[in-house]
Amino acid sequence: MISQLGLSGMLVSFADRLDEAANRAAIAFRARVEDERIPGIEESATSLASVFLRFDPMSMDHHRLRASLEALLAERDWLAAPLPHGRRLWRIPVCFEGAHGPQLAQAAELAGLEPDQAIAELTAARTRVLTIGFAPGQPYLGILPPHWNIPRQTELTRSVPEGALTVAVRQFVLFAVTSPTGWRQVGRTAFRCFRADADPPFRLRPGDEVRFEAIGAAAFERILAHDGDGTGGAVAEAIE
Amino acid sequence: MTSALVLRRAGPGLTLQDGGRTGFFAQGISPGGAVDRLALIEAAALLGCEAGDAVLEMAGVGGLFEARGDLRVALTGAPMRASLNGEPLEWNACHRLREGDTLDIGAAQAGIFGYLALGGGIDVANVMGSRSTHLLAGIGRRLGEGDRLDAGSDPRPERTGLRLEPGARFAGGTVRLIEGPQTRLFDSGTRERFIATAFRRDPRGNRQGARLLFDGEPFRVAGQLDIVSEIITAGDVQIAGDGSPFVLMPECQTIGGYPRIASVVPDDLAIVAQAAPGTVLRFEFIDAAAALDDYRRRRTAGHDLARRVRPLVRDPASIPDLLGYQLISGATAGEDLR
Numbered sequence: 001m002i003s004q005l006g007l008s009g010m011l012v013s014f015a016d017r018l019d020e021a022a023n024r025a026a027i028a029f030r031a032r033v034e035d036e037r038i039p040g041i042e043e044s045a046t047s048l049a050s051v052f053l054r055f056d057p058m059s060m061d062h063h064r065l066r067a068s069l070e071a072l073l074a075e076r077d078w079l080a081a082p083l084p085h086g087r088r089l090w091r092i093p094v095c096f097e098g099a100h101g102p103q104l105a106q107a108a109e110l111a112g113l114e115p116d117q118a119i120a121e122l123t124a125a126r127t128r129v130l131t132i133g134f135a136p137g138q139p140y141l142g143i144l145p146p147h148w149n150i151p152r153q154t155e156l157t158r159s160v161p162e163g164a165l166t167v168a169v170r171q172f173v174l175f176a177v178t179s180p181t182g183w184r185q186v187g188r189t190a191f192r193c194f195r196a197d198a199d200p201p202f203r204l205r206p207g208d209e210v211r212f213e214a215i216g217a218a219a220f221e222r223i224l225a226h227d228g229d230g231t232g233g234a235v236a237e238a239i240e
Numbered sequence: 241m242t243s244a245l246v247l248r249r250a251g252p253g254l255t256l257q258d259g260g261r262t263g264f265f266a267q268g269i270s271p272g273g274a275v276d277r278l279a280l281i282e283a284a285a286l287l288g289c290e291a292g293d294a295v296l297e298m299a300g301v302g303g304l305f306e307a308r309g310d311l312r313v314a315l316t317g318a319p320m321r322a323s324l325n326g327e328p329l330e331w332n333a334c335h336r337l338r339e340g341d342t343l344d345i346g347a348a349q350a351g352i353f354g355y356l357a358l359g360g361g362i363d364v365a366n367v368m369g370s371r372s373t374h375l376l377a378g379i380g381r382r383l384g385e386g387d388r389l390d391a392g393s394d395p396r397p398e399r400t401g402l403r404l405e406p407g408a409r410f411a412g413g414t415v416r417l418i419e420g421p422q423t424r425l426f427d428s429g430t431r432e433r434f435i436a437t438a439f440r441r442d443p444r445g446n447r448q449g450a451r452l453l454f455d456g457e458p459f460r461v462a463g464q465l466d467i468v469s470e471i472i473t474a475g476d477v478q479i480a481g482d483g484s485p486f487v488l489m490p491e492c493q494t495i496g497g498y499p500r501i502a503s504v505v506p507d508d509l510a511i512v513a514q515a516a517p518g519t520v521l522r523f524e525f526i527d528a529a530a531a532l533d534d535y536r537r538r539r540t541a542g543h544d545l546a547r548r549v550r551p552l553v554r555d556p557a558s559i560p561d562l563l564g565y566q567l568i569s570g571a572t573a574g575e576d577l578r
Contacts, residue, residue, distance in 0.1 A: 003420065003421035004418065004419070004420065004421075004528050005420050005421055005471065005473065005476075005503070006418070006420065006473050006474075006475055006476065006503040006506075007418065007475075007503070007505050007506055007528070007531055007532060007535060008506075009471075009473060011421050011470075011471060013421065015468075016468065017468050018468055030266075042262065043262055043263055043265050043266075044265075044266065045265045045266035045471065045494070046266065047469065047470050047471045047495055048468055048469055048470070049468060050470065050471065052265070052471040054262075054265065054473075057532055057535055057536070058536060058539065061529070061532055062528050062529075062532075063529070131495065132266065132267055132268050133268045133469075133471070133493070133494040133495035134268060134469075134493040134494060134495040134496070135268050135376060135377070135493060135494075136264075136267060136268045136269050136376075136377045136378070137267055137268055138268050140469065140495070152481070152497060153481075154481045154482070155481070156481075169468075169469075169497075176268065177376060177377075177378065179376075182481065182497070194267075194268070194377070194378070196367060196368070196377070196378060196379055201267075201368075202267045202268075
């Protein structure tokens with residue numbers, strides 16, 4: 001479905017809910033649109049299940065862009081598109097203990113689990129970067145098992161720290177900045193998603209996979225103290 | 241030596257801004273930039289400079305500045321109480337400052353965001369294509385006492401003593417909306433009530449968004465807390481978890497989970513941004529094609545700046561080189577601000 005999003009934007013949606021195939025479709029369709037180099041398109045991005053196009057409102061309009069996008073949509077079954085090349089598997093240490101996981105027990109209860117079971121499940125999941133957004137380099141990771149479809153809070157948590165691992169609606173968000181949020185913080189990493197002075201400044205890409213590995217509070221403090229480049233003890237390997 | 245303004249006292253919300261940073265949306269960085277884009281265009285018209293230059297954005301209150309060397313300043317956006325060496329100084333105008341002059345900018349008298357621009361722009365590092373501070377992304381920082389605003393090379397140091405009739409945007413009013421992907425998730429009764437409601441600006445608001453207050457039931461769609469997170473952009477009107485609207489500003493996040501009832505057209509966003517607490521705002525829907533036509537017409541007409549810029553001193557006898565001001569060529573269509 002194609003909709004206008006603001007005066008200079010269009011949104012191509014492949015699903016109105018979280019869906020693995022729709023996420024693959026969005027990543028692949030964005031690559032196709034970039035490849036087409038439609039005059040007047042200035043920027044593109046993906047979200048969980050859609051592609052956003054920002055255009056120059058002086059030279060392009062919603063109506064004409066819709067026609068171009070419909071032609072590209074008709075080229076293939078985008079829901080059957082493969083994942084992009086060059087993906088990596090990241091293993092990121094996370095501490096679930098004490099103040100590092102202030103809402104672990106609450107989130108576990110909403111998922112119908114004991115805290116220990118919750119940690120076991122959250123570290124067993126091999127999740128994928130579904131999209132990057134909200135804050136610089138910040139990943140949405142999923143898709144967690146159905147019983148992790150826990151709602152966001154009605155009231156916002158005033159602040160979670162950079163590196164906070166939060167959970168809601170069958171996904172993790174690993175916070176790139178200190179931020180208010182409606183997601184529940186279950187753990188904390190020392191992984192920095194964005195550093196303006198690094199090359200590249202953004203670490204994760206849509207399609208990358210992530211596994212979290214539980215560490216104790218003492219190990220977490222050691223990583224924080226010796227972590228010059230913000231890797232947070234994470235390691236990455238190429239997939240395939 | 242480079243001319244500069246040195247901050248002797250600083251309000252709490254001083255940041256350097258320009259037309260924003262595009263191209264990093266996919267990495268989670270919204271464009272940011274000045275919340276009142278027209279203020280940039282007006283400052284450039286007064287100074288005869290590029291509308292893409294970095295300026296100082298002042299939220300609510302300015303600061304005390306001391307001139308190092310000669311320079312020109314333009315003051316636009318929310319009118320703030322201002323004085324030069326103790327003498328009242330006109331807002332929406334450009335002025336010459338000499339070495340040692342003291343410029344005092346106090347509280348906003350209408351609106352929220354005031355702007356101080358320098359002839360030649362403020363010389364600050366370009367990070368990823370822009371000089372704008374983006375606090376959410378950790379690019380740049382708030383300015384404080386002791387900080388220096390270095391002036392770039394001034395292309396027209398002789399041009400000064402001009403004033404400008406500001407575009408209307410400091411007293412609330414009707415804000416135009418276009419429909420977005422989630423507008424129809426709200427039933428027609430809810431949409432009609434939204435249009436019929438007189439909203440008031442909540443004191444809570446910043447460069448990321450502005451909350452609106454109203455009397456009546458919260459605005460709701462079904463399944464609000466588990467809606468799929470989606471792209472959000474400046475101007476979007478999110479309905480937060482408590483059922484109240486939140487209008488997103490240029491430094492907003494790039495993805496959000498709350499449903500959006502509509503998007504404010506770019507040229508009306510400053511009406512929301514500049515609405516001081518308690519100011520009344522109403523909304524109306526317009527067709528996207530009509531909104532695009534209006535957006536293009538304003539830019540093609542150069543925001544009427546050639547008509548709005550005038551000599552500051554009204555007695556022509558006191559301006560020996562009136563013809564040298566070149567009022568027309570100082571106007572900019574603002575295309576570089578998109």
